[in-house]
Amino acid sequence: MGNPKAFLTINRKEAGYRPVFERIEDFGEVEQTLNSEDRMEQASRCMDCGVPFCHWSCPLSNRMPEWQDALYKGKWQEAYEILAATNNFPEFTGRVCPALCEKSCVLNMQNNPVTIRENEVAVIEHAFQEGYIKPKTPKTRTGRSVAIIGSGPAGLAVADMLNRYGHTVTVFEKDELPGGLLRLGIPDFKLNKKIIDRRIDLLKAEGAIFRNNVEVGKDISATELLSGFDAICICVGAGQPRDLVVEGRALSGIHFALELLRQQNRAVRGFRLPEEHAIEIEAKNVLVIGGGDTGSDCVGTSIRRKAASVTQIEILPMPPADYNPDTPWPLYPNILKTSSSHKEGCNRRWSLATQRFLGEAGRLTGVEVLDTQTGETEIIKADLVFLSMGFLHLVHDGLADELSLAYDVRGNIATTSHNCTSVDKVFTAGDAVLGASLVVRAIDSGRRAAAAIHTFLAEY
Numbered sequence: 001m002g003n004p005k006a007f008l009t010i011n012r013k014e015a016g017y018r019p020v021f022e023r024i025e026d027f028g029e030v031e032q033t034l035n036s037e038d039r040m041e042q043a044s045r046c047m048d049c050g051v052p053f054c055h056w057s058c059p060l061s062n063r064m065p066e067w068q069d070a071l072y073k074g075k076w077q078e079a080y081e082i083l084a085a086t087n088n089f090p091e092f093t094g095r096v097c098p099a100l101c102e103k104s105c106v107l108n109m110q111n112n113p114v115t116i117r118e119n120e121v122a123v124i125e126h127a128f129q130e131g132y133i134k135p136k137t138p139k140t141r142t143g144r145s146v147a148i149i150g151s152g153p154a155g156l157a158v159a160d161m162l163n164r165y166g167h168t169v170t171v172f173e174k175d176e177l178p179g180g181l182l183r184l185g186i187p188d189f190k191l192n193k194k195i196i197d198r199r200i201d202l203l204k205a206e207g208a209i210f211r212n213n214v215e216v217g218k219d220i221s222a223t224e225l226l227s228g229f230d231a232i233c234i235c236v237g238a239g240q241p242r243d244l245v246v247e248g249r250a251l252s253g254i255h256f257a258l259e260l261l262r263q264q265n266r267a268v269r270g271f272r273l274p275e276e277h278a279i280e281i282e283a284k285n286v287l288v289i290g291g292g293d294t295g296s297d298c299v300g301t302s303i304r305r306k307a308a309s310v311t312q313i314e315i316l317p318m319p320p321a322d323y324n325p326d327t328p329w330p331l332y333p334n335i336l337k338t339s340s341s342h343k344e345g346c347n348r349r350w351s352l353a354t355q356r357f358l359g360e361a362g363r364l365t366g367v368e369v370l371d372t373q374t375g376e377t378e379i380i381k382a383d384l385v386f387l388s389m390g391f392l393h394l395v396h397d398g399l400a401d402e403l404s405l406a407y408d409v410r411g412n413i414a415t416t417s418h419n420c421t422s423v424d425k426v427f428t429a430g431d432a433v434l435g436a437s438l439v440v441r442a443i444d445s446g447r448r449a450a451a452a453i454h455t456f457l458a459e460y
Contacts, residue, residue, distance in 0.1 A: 002069055002072050002073055003072065004047075006046075007046075007107055010041060010042075010045055011112065012042070012107075012112045012113065012114070012115060013034065013038060015031060015032040015033050015034045015118055016032055018032060020343065020344050020345075023189065024304055024344050025304075026189075027188040027189050027264075027268050028188070028192070029095075029188070029189060029191070030189045030190070030340045031095070031190075033122065034118070034122070036126075039118075039119060039122045040071055040072050040073075040074060041072075042115045042118070042119060043069070043071035043072040043114070043119050044072040045114050046064065047106060047107070049106050052064060052065050053330040054101035054102070054104055054114075054116060056104065057100045057101055057103065057330060058101045058440070059100070059441045059444040060086050060087050060093075060440055060444050062083065062087055062120075063082055063083075063085075063086065064116055067079040067080075067082040067083045067123065068114065068116070068119065070082060071119060071122075076123065076126045076127070077130070077132050079123045080124065080127035080132055080133075081132075083120065084124075084127075087120075088156070088160045088161070088447070089156065089199060089443060090120050090123065090124035091128075091195050091199065092182060092191070092439055092443075093120065093439060093440050093443070094118070094121025094123075094124060095121055095190060096182075096190055096191055097117055097440050098332075098438065099116060099117040100332055101117075102114065103329075103332050104329065104330035104331075104332075108329060108330075109329050135202060135205035135206045136206060137205075137207050138164065138166040139166075140166055141167075142166045142457065144168070144230045144231075144460070145167065145168045145169075145170070145228075145229045145230050146168070146229055146230060146232070146453060147170050147172060147216075147225045147228070147233070148162075148171045148233045148235060149172050149225075149232065149234050150173070150236040150237060150432075151178035151179060152181055152182060152235060152237050152430060152431075152442060153430065153442040153443050154235040154430025154432075154442040154443065154446040155171060155446065156171075156178070156179075156200075156203070156446070157429070157442070157443045157444075157445075157446025157447050158233050158235060158429055158446040158447075158449050158450045158453070159171050160203060160208070160450075161446070161447055161451070162450050162454065163206055163207050163208050167454070168207070168209070169207075169209065170209040170210075170211060170229070171208060171209065171210045171211065172211050172214045172215075173211070173213075173214065174213070174215035174218075175212065175213070176212055177200075177212060178210050178212065179196045181237060181258075182196055182439070183196055183265060185258060185261050185262070185265075186265075186297065187261065187297050187300060188268045189300060189304070193265070193268070193269065215398070216398075216399050217397075217400075217402050218398055222403050230457055230460060231425045231427060231453050231456060231457060232427065233426075233428065233449055233450075234399070234413065234421070234428040234429075234432055235428070235429050235432060235449075236399065237394065237430060237431040238391040238392070238412070238431035238435055238436040239391065239394060240391060240394065240395050240411070241256045241258065241389075241390075241391055242390050242392055243256075244354055246355065246357065247355075248356050248357030248358060248359055249357060251363060251364045252362055252363050252364065253359075253363055254384075254385045255279060255384070255385070255386055255387070256388075257288075257294045257295065257386045257388035259279065259386075260279055260298055260301060260386055261297055261298065263278065264301050264305075279384070281301075281302050281384065282306040283307070283308050284307055284308055284383040285307070285382050285383045285384070286298075286302045286307045286310045286382065286384045287312075287380055287382035287384070287386075288302075288310070288311070288385075288386045288388055289313055289386070289387050289388060290312075290314065290387065290388030290390065291314030291316070291348075291350070292388060293339070294388045294390075295312055295388035296342060297341065298312075298386045298388055299312055299342065299344075299346045300340070302384075303341065303346070310345065310346045310347070311348075311382075312346055312347070312348050313348075313349045313369065313380075314348075314349070314350045314351075314352070315351070315353050315372065316350065317350055317351050317372075317373070318350035318351070319336050320335050320336065321336045322335060323335065351373045352370065352371060352372070353369060353370045354367060354368075354369055354370075355369060364384070365383070366379045366380060366381050366382055367379065367380045367385060390436055391431070391435075391436040392410075392411055393410055393411030393435060394411075394413065396411070403421075403423050404422075404423070405421055405426070406422035410435055412433050412434065413428045413432050413433045415433055418448075418452035418455070419445070419448055419452045420452065420456075425456070429442070429446045430442040430445050430446060433445065
C-alpha cells in the first residue's frame with residue numbers, strides 16, 4: 001500500500017456523466033473520464049486489506065489491490081499486465097459490470113468504496129493508447145481445431161484463451177458482426193461498438209477466425225461441425241425471453257426489449273430496417289415492464305428517440321435506497337439502483353403487476369395494472385410496451401435440439417463436469433449454461449471452458 005492514509009484523506013471521486021440535455025441528443029457514451037492524476041489518486045485509496053473482499057467477490061478473481069497499487073504509483077503497464085492476467089476484456093467489464101468488487105470493498109461500509117470499475121477502464125484504455133497491447137500469436141500451433149458457436153463475452157473468452165494455447169479457433173456468429181449481446185443488446189451510450197471492433201481486430205490479428213451470418217443448426221448443421229472440428233463450445237447465450245401471456249398480448253405495439261435494442265444498435269451503425277418492421281417511438285407513450293438493466297436500456301433508448309413519456313414498472317416492491325439488512329456487506333446489496341437513463345426523465349413505479357393489455361382496432365392504447373400492496377387497479381396510458389422481464393434459457397430449437405443436449409431443470413444446458421455437455425466433445429459456457437447473468441460471469445465461464453477444452457484436446 002503506497003499511501004496508507006489515502007482512504008482517510010481522499011474522498012471517492014467519480015467521473016460522472018455528460019449533462020442530460022447534451023447526452024439525450026445522441027448515442028455517445030454517457031460516462032466521462034478523469035485525468036490521469038485524479039485516477040492515480042483514486043487508486044491510492046485502496047487499503048490493501050488483509051482479506052481483500054473485492055478479490056473474493058469478483059467472478060474473475062481480479063487482483064484489485066495489486067493493480068490499484070501499481071496504478072497509484074504511475075506504473076500503468078504493470079497495472080495493465082496484472083489486470084489482463086485474470087480478465088480478457090477489461091474494456092467491456094470496466095464499462096458495463098455492476099462492480100461486485102466495489103460493493104464488497106471495505107470502504108463501502110461507509111458507502112465510499114474505491115472507484116475500481118472506473119480505474120479498470122482507465123487502465124485498459126491507457127494500455128491501448130500507449131501501445132502496450134499488441135497482437136501476440138502463438139509460437140506453435142497444436143494442430144487441433146475448435147468451433148465456438150456464439151461470439152458474446154463467453155465465446156470471445158473461449159476463443160482468446162484457446163488461441164493462446166495454440167489451437168485453431170473458428171467463431172460462428174449468426175448475426176452480421178461478432179459481439180453477441182455486447183453489440184446488439186447493450187446501447188452505444190453504455191458501450192461504444194468501436195470498443196468491440198478494436199478487440200475483434202486484435203483477436204483476428206492473433207489468429208482467431210470469425211464466420212459471421214452463419215447460424216449453426218440452420219445455415220450449417222451441428223453434425224458438420226462435429227465431424228470437422230476436434231471440439232465444439234456452445235456459447236449462444238440465454239436467448240429465450242420471458243413472455244407476459246395476458247389478455248391483449250397480441251395487440252400491435254407490444255415488443256420484447258431486445259427487439260428495440262437490436263434495432264437501435266444496428267441503426268447507430270447505419271443499418272436500416274424496412275419501414276414496416278421499424279419500431280417508431282417519437283411522440284409515443286412508452287411503458288417498460290421490468291425493472292432491470294435491460295429495461296433501463298429501453299428507457300434511455302426511448303428518451304433519445306423522443307418518446308412523449310417513458311414509464312418503467314416493476315412487480316417487486318421498491319428496494320431500500322441505501323442499506324438493506326437482508327443483503328449486508330460484503331454481499332451484493334439489493335438496494336435501489338438508479339441508472340444514468342433513469343436520470344434522463346423516467347417515471348419509475350413499483351409493486352405493479354400487469355393484468356391485461358387494452359387496445360382499439362388491434363392497436364395498444366393502455367395497460368391495466370394491479371397494485372400488489374393495495375389491491376387497487378389502474379390503467380396506464382401506453383402506445384408502446386417493451387417487455388423486459390429477463391430471459392428463461394437458451395433457445396432450444398435448432399442447434400441444441402439437433403445435438404439432443406440434456407437440459408437442467410431451468411432449461412439451461414446441463415453439464416457433467418468441467419463445462420462438458422451430455423454429448424462427447426461438446427462443451428458450453430456463458431449464459432447457455434448459467435442462465436441470464438453478468439458479462440463478468442460469462443467471461444469467467446468462458447475461461448473455465450477453455451481450460452477444460454485444452455485438457456480434453458491434450459488427452460484426445
